[in-house]
Amino acid sequence: MSEVLVKQIHEASMKILEQAGIRFHHPDALKVLKEHGVRVESGIAYFTEAQVMDWIGKAPATAKIYADDPQYDVVLGGDRSWNAPAAGPTQILETDGTLRPANMADFVKMLKLYEANPSYSINGGVPCQPEKVPEQWSTLLLLYSAFLHSRKSIWSGSGNYEQMEAVIELTKLRYGVTDEELKAKPRIMTIVNTDTPLQFDINMTETMLTFLKYRQPLCVAAASMAGTTSPVTLGGTLAMANAEIISALVLAQMYAPGAPVIYGSQSTNADLRSAAIAIGSPEGALCYKYCGELAQFYGIPSRAGGCLTDAKQLDVQAGYESMLTYYACREGKVNAIFQSAGILNSYLAASFEKMITDFEVIDFADRYLKEFEINDETVPLELIKELGPGEQYLTEEHTLEYCRMETLTPNISARGPMADPAGALKRNIAKRMGKLLDSYQPPVIDKSVLDGMRNLLRSHGISDQDIQNMEID
Known part of the structure; x- marks a missing residue:
């Protein structure tokens, strides 16, 4: 079907x-x-x-991003899914329910959590939009901070020709490469969005053409809202979003034949009681799933979805919506799953506790989708015959040998007897977050490289104070 x-x-x-x-x-x-x-x-x-x-047909079937540490190189395409950071929330929900503007300390803390989580090979971008970052050079400064804090594959924000050329120059300085070396081994990817309905704007075009010029992986994504910016029917929304995405990808191949491109969609529906976007809806989940399937139809990599919710706080709604939207991406074999941790309130807010719970969602989905084997070791017939009816397997050597391989041990889920079950989840989230932050390892960057990047930032009129704000630990 x-x-x-x-x-x-x-x-x-x-x-x-x-x-x-x-x-x-x-x-x-x-x-x-x-x-x-x-x-x-x-x-x-x-x-x-x-x-x-x-x-x-001229677009390649895969898009590779080379990381500072080769173990985090990413190859988008085929059936594999890669988790990627949140993008764009301007507010942080504190543990006590307080909502406040995001700041640079939040941004860096998020980078560290993604960096320390082995389920991620992609970092950077805009996991939150911190206040007091100069607007004109926000993309460049946040990319600089990502370079300072991550050894993984990096994605960048968007901008005009001048801003994107600066992004490319900073990338070349970070990795010590020439134009041709950067084209041969891409180091960053970006995402541009269509202007639904049926438009493509100035800034997105300039981002797109700059990345294509240097042959860095480019994702074109639509974000239609069924009932407001696209037909209320799911079929109409998917068809219109697909038309927008494909038109821009055709332009991309005309401008730079064979350049790596990615088919993206964050399309969903609006809740017509208020006209508000509904990112955690079943209709949204179907859009994310079919993003992956349409990309496979065209033979190119995909990006969609994430652990998405319209919930205003970390509650049961956040849980069931995030699990549905993330699993839909995996079912559709979406290659790059951005927005995969931390999102609340329809992209407007992020929460560190939500990040940790979404990490658990990812672990659960990974285990559910992992095939199990039937062989003489996994079906120990001799042991079954030896123990016979009514015996236990807890203390058997076979159990000790396979328990960590066969069953997922959750990091935060509350199981078994405990003195304070109501507070168990909260404690486990804090413990998991602390362990990840303690295990974080920053990249080692030569002073000459740091000086070169700082000088580039200064050449664009960025103050030393603004540069130092990006360097906080």
Whole structure:
């Protein structure tokens, strides 16, 4: 049934691209499209199915990001899912329920938690948007902080041509590479979003063309809201979002044939009682799942979803919505699962306690999806015969040998008898967080590299105080 639906979504999207078209606001995008035979009228580009399939076919099936530590290199594509940080919340929910603006200490603490968790090979980006960071150079400064705190594969925010060229220069300084070396071994990825409905804006175009120029992996994502910015029907939303994504990916391949691109979607529905976005909904989960399946249809990597919730605090709603949306990504074989830890209140807030519970969701999903074996060792017939009816297996050597391999030992779940069951989860979350922070290891960076990066920041008018704010431990 999924294969049939994917084909139907594709066919509907082709009609949208041919008959409704996509408005591209940047003249550079329109120039590329016209030069490659796309019909453009009044800034709206109309694509034929033949054009779409020809150019999408030039995109590689995988996208690789090289980390500072090679054990964290990431290859997006195929059936493997990679967890990636949250993106964009401006507020932090404290343990006592207080909501406050995010700051740089929060940003760095999040980087450390992702860094210390072995379930992650991707770090950086904007796990929260800290206040008091100069807006013009926020993407550059936060990337600098990520470079200082992570050895993993890094993703970057977006911006205009000047800001993105600075991002590329900082990346080259961090890894000591030339333009050609960076193109040969990509070091960062980014995400650009369509401007739903059926548009692509100026800033996203400049981010996109800069990353393509240097052949760094680029994700194009739609974030349609069924009922407000797209048709209320799931089929209509998926078809329109797919048309937006595909149009930008076609542009990408026309500009830089063979450059690594990623199919992304955070589309979901609106709750029509208030018109508010509903990121933890079953409809959203289906959008995230079909993102993965549509990307596989086109033969390119995917990005979607995460542990998403509209809950305002860490409660039962946060739990069931996050488990559903994360598992939908895994079921759809989404390659890069951003927003995979910490999100609350429809992307507006983050919580450290929510991060730790989402880490547990990831562990549970990993175990559930891990195949088990049937062989002479896992079905110990001789032992079963020897013990016979009515005996126990707890003290058997076979149990001791396999217990850690066969069963997941949760980090925070409250099980068994305890004196204070009501407070057990809270204590376990704090304990898990403390262990991760204690195990954090920063990258080792030569002073000459640090000086080079600082000088680049200064060359863009960034003050020493703002630079120092990024360097907090």
